Amino acid sequence: MSDVARFPNATPQYYLGRLDAIRRLREELAATPTLALAGNALEGVGLPACVKSGNDAADKIAADLGFAVEKSGR
Numbered sequence: 001m002s003d004v005a006r007f008p009n010a011t012p013q014y015y016l017g018r019l020d021a022i023r024r025l026r027e028e029l030a031a032t033p034t035l036a037l038a039g040n041a042l043e044g045v046g047l048p049a050c051v052k053s054g055n056d057a058a059d060k061i062a063a064d065l066g067f068a069v070e071k072s073g074r
């Protein structure tokens, strides 16, 4: 007996030039405080990269709101 579970479109398919596009998007978003990007479509699909992008996004929003952001050893 077998069981197949499919996750359609669950993993982004990176394309050439993606990093430049993300850099431009971040530059445009710099004009919009308290808005940040996170997730597997950005700098990596693995969980460590996703956690880092979430932490970085939270730090950006906290800093935009005027909170002192302490970087722990993460």
Ligand SMILES: Cc1cc2nc3c(=O)[nH]c(=O)nc-3n(C[C@H](O)[C@H](O)[C@H](O)COP(=O)(O)OP(=O)(O)OC[C@H]3O[C@@H](n4cnc5c(N)ncnc54)[C@H](O)[C@@H]3O)c2cc1C
Pocket (backbone or CB within 6 Å): 007, 010, 011, 038, 039, 040, 041, 044, 045, 046, 047, 048, 050
């Ligand atoms: C089957 C599978 C196995 C994997 N195994 C591994 C592994 O072993 N190790 C590893 O490092 N990585 C693994 N990955 C990759 C990793 O799990 C994902 O890249 C990562 O979880 C993506 O995190 P994310 O926060 O970007 O997206 P998600 O974890 O998909 O989070 C997005 C969230 O947004 C919510 N959401 C979506 N649309 C809306 C909306 N309109 N409004 C509100 N909420 C919304 C969703 O419900 C979801 O909770 C695996 C991925 C898959 C699919």
